Amino acid sequence: MAVRPEGTPCWADAMFTDVEQAESFYGGVLGWTFGESSAEYGDYLQARVDGGAVAAVVPPMPGQEGQSQWCLYLASPDAAATAGRIRDHGGEVLLEPLRVGDLGTMCLAREPGGAVFGVWQGGTHEGFGATAVPGAYCWAEVITRAPERADAFFTAVFGYTTKRIGDEAVDFRVFDLGGDTVLGLMGMTDDVPPEVPSYVDVYFTVADCDAAVAAARDRGAVLRFGPADSPFGRVAALGDPQGANFSVIDITTKRGGTPQVGEVF
Template sequence: MTEQAETRRAPGTPCWVSLMVHGLGTTEDFYGALFGWEFAPGPEPFGPYVRALIDGKEVAGIGQLPPDHNLPMAWTTYFATDDADETAETIRGCGGTVAVGPLDAGSAGRVAICSDPVGAVFGIWQAAAHIGTRLTGVHGTPAWNELVTRDTSTVGKFYQSVFGHEPEAVVSADFDYLTLHVAGRPVAAVHGVGRALPHDRGAHWMTYFEVDDTDAAAELAADLGGRVLRPPHETANGRLAVVADPEGAIFTIVRSER
């Protein structure tokens, strides 16, 4: 189902995803071909930046890294807040780190880049002119955000304390999974994978993008210079595949159960 979001998100709700890369133009080509994105410039709090659009609606952002920055390529999940400065202080008080900001992104809003106590990077966004993702439920739009970590017990309480998330655990001896709710609605999750956590990545937020056909999208991603890291497979929430773009940023594509 298509959803147009024209109002500010409730605090603690994922509201935006963005990616910082070295080759902005080639990255636009990849995602434009894969998801049908078009691009518009700005805002530019960290340098050159474009907003990805579907039918003129903002769905994600891509920015250009300075040449001397050799950071791992990764999609970043941003959580809505009504007060970025207050939330940043709470993050510090709960054992997290505020690496950048809070700072103003022109008239768009106020932003900070943070990490939780296990090192997973995320952003906070205080909306002004830019409220975040304006379209969901169609090909090329963010569908879900999930923290992949060693176990849920070490970090679930952090997000509960910072954002007021209401956690709901899956009761299972062999599946460590915590769904995070805002006002009774599931908005994100924490997935404990134990020793399966990649050593070269550590704990990280994973962005899921909706696609019309998981198999076709995975094949296209490979044809465009990306890699398929986990082939398409059925899950309780739809057909998934894990892929990487040409610069190595990893994301999940999903055809959700509809």
């Protein structure tokens, strides 16, 4: 597999107090299968779709119990150097670069608006083994209370260029890397309750958005938005039974033209 450019989304995982419940939920909604957990790495458990690694679930470490949330990892050739730039540009390093055997090196950080994300310097585990197929990662957006600061932060740390899509009522931007759009950023609006923290919304591909939403709600999920059509696919936002937010998208069902810079989609 080719080395991913720095700043490319390359992996996603989440801590769940009830890992068995998470396995059952995501297996039923996204078709994930699971192998044996790795006791050496804190019972880390990879999810797969058609043999390709797509995400992981893990129980919280002692003292880290709390609401579950998905964490998106961005690729780095040197996690220590990336951690230094995170600090230099107003971010917070929550977990110093930590080598995980021969798998790679991880780091956890928080952008200035409060959204937590990860950095991954790949070793034998380079990241996603499949993307943009049913059950696999497709897209992610930083949902933040400080969009201007977050924009300046991510472009400085990862070398992104920014394009704004929308008008003054919709603060939505995308980050490009080497000509490819790799990540979105949306400013939280005033109608979002103040107790809702900034977060990264991870999108997983599904073959049928409405069917995935029905399966998720049958298994205790909360529907937060949609299903709705967009130029990029039919999409819905959900909260799983343990409180982790995520989105699903059917990228084969698109409505409307692809928006240009300055347009609302």
